[in-house]
Amino acid sequence: MKPAHIAIIMDGNGRWAKARGLPRAAGHRAGVEALRRTVRAAADFGIPWLTLYAFSSENWSRPADEVTDLMGLLKLFIRRDLAELHRAGVRVRIVGAREGLKSDIRALLDEAEALTRGNTAINLVIAFNYGARDEIVRAARSLAADAAAGLLDPKMIDAGLIAARLDTRGIPDPDLIVRTSGEQRLSNFLLWQAAYAEFLFVPVNWPDFGPQDLADAIGEYAARDRRYGGVEAKEAVS
Numbered sequence: 380m381k382p383a384h385i386a387i388i389m390d391g392n393g394r395w396a397k398a399r400g401l402p403r404a405a406g407h408r409a410g411v412e413a414l415r416r417t418v419r420a421a422a423d424f425g426i427p428w429l430t431l432y433a434f435s436s437e438n439w440s441r442p443a444d445e446v447t448d449l450m451g452l453l454k455l456f457i458r459r460d461l462a463e464l465h466r467a468g469v470r471v472r473i474v475g476a477r478e479g480l481k482s483d484i485r486a487l488l489d490e491a492e493a494l495t496r497g498n499t500a501i502n503l504v505i506a507f508n509y510g511a512r513d514e515i516v517r518a519a520r521s522l523a524a525d526a527a528a529g530l531l532d533p534k535m536i537d538a539g540l541i542a543a544r545l546d547t548r549g550i551p552d553p554d555l556i557v558r559t560s561g562e563q564r565l566s567n568f569l570l571w572q573a574a575y576a577e578f579l580f581v582p583v584n585w586p587d588f589g590p591q592d593l594a595d596a597i598g599e600y601a602a603r604d605r606r607y608g609g610v611e612a613k614e615a616v617s
Contacts, residue, residue, distance in 0.1 A: 382554035382600050384428035385421065385593075386504075386576070388568055389414065391560030391584030398584075404448045409586035411452055415460065420590035422467065422501045424597060428551060429503055432568050436476065436510035450484065453507070457487045461494060468500025474546035475509030476517070504550060511570035518544035547572055555600045559585045577603055 389410060396406030414431060421429040434449060441449075464471060471491040480488075488507065521544045525531040542548065552572040556565070561582040565573065579596050581588075 380601055381424070381597050382426065382577075384430065384551050384553045384555075385426055385596070386430035386432070386553035386556045386569055386573075387417065388432045388556070388558040388566060389585040389588075390558055390562055390566075392586060394560060395584040395586040403445055406586060407445075407448060407452055411456055413586050413588045414456070416589055417593060418464070418469065418501070418503055419467075420593045422469070423590070424593065426597075427501060428553075429501065430474075430506060430550075430553060430569070431504070432506045432509070432566075434475075434507045434509070435567060436508055436513055437567065439508075453484070454487060457491055461491055464503070465495050465498065468498045469495060470498040470500075470502050471495045472502065472504045472550070473507055474504060474514075474550075475507045476513060477508070480508060502550075504547075506568065509546070510567045511565075512567055514546050515541075515571055517546075542571070545571060552576065554605075555579060555596065557581060557596050559583050559588050575605070577605065 392406035392410040393403045394406075395409060396403050399405075414433075417431075418429065433453070438449070439446060461471075471494075473488045473492060477485055477488065491505075518541055522531065522536055522540065526533045526536075547569070552574070553569060553576045555578075556569065556573055556576045557579045558564075559581055561580060563580045569576075577600055579599055581592060581596070583592055
């Protein structure tokens with residue numbers, strides 16, 4: 380079996396650059412190339428859902444010049460790659476808070492989603508300005524507001540209602556979460572959605588991640604038994 384949804388924490392750009400005596404910006408540029416390779420490989424392997432942790436809500440605390448470089452890369456990626464993604468049948472979805480983003484960034488995110496909305500070859504979810512705790516808080520506030528307005532009985536709130544208020548509503552939970560660079564933590568990524576995910580931490584910095592690494596991750600997933608708290612293993616995609 381193979382996973383229907385792979386989520387990746389793209390980590391190690393800075394380490395990659397430091398090991399080569401290069402500025403961090405060079406690592407981020409190399410990371411964009413790895414992103415392109417991975418999207419193509421996921422499509423080739425028949426993975427219908429791919430989520431990439433591109434920019435966390437905590438990343439704004441990085442040095443201003445690094446944030447500027449990252450925003451520039453985002454703009455370049457969308458402007459240069461969006462047409463190709465569209466031709467390849469990739470549907471782009473963005474998760475994360477959009478309030479407070481600069482208007483040009485919001486416009487690019489909206490454009491990427493609008494242009495590719497009808498595509499069905501593969502779903503590419505970009506987590507941008509995303510933090511899982513913030514996502515859950517926003518969902519809770521939305522439910523609380525409805526309850527206060529008399530539109531919702533608090534006793535009716537269950538996991539399904541909460542999931543329907545998350546940024547990822549309509550998106551299946553990840554079957555496999557991969558983190559590159561060897562670090563072994565989620566870093567505020569998909570905390571709710573990861574409840575039954577398999578985890579894989581690979582000692583490869585993101586710029587060096589390639590199709591074979593993705594194939595290896597899929598193979599590792601296939602070798603595991605997913606029980607969801609039960610006795611018998613269950614398959615995601617046969």
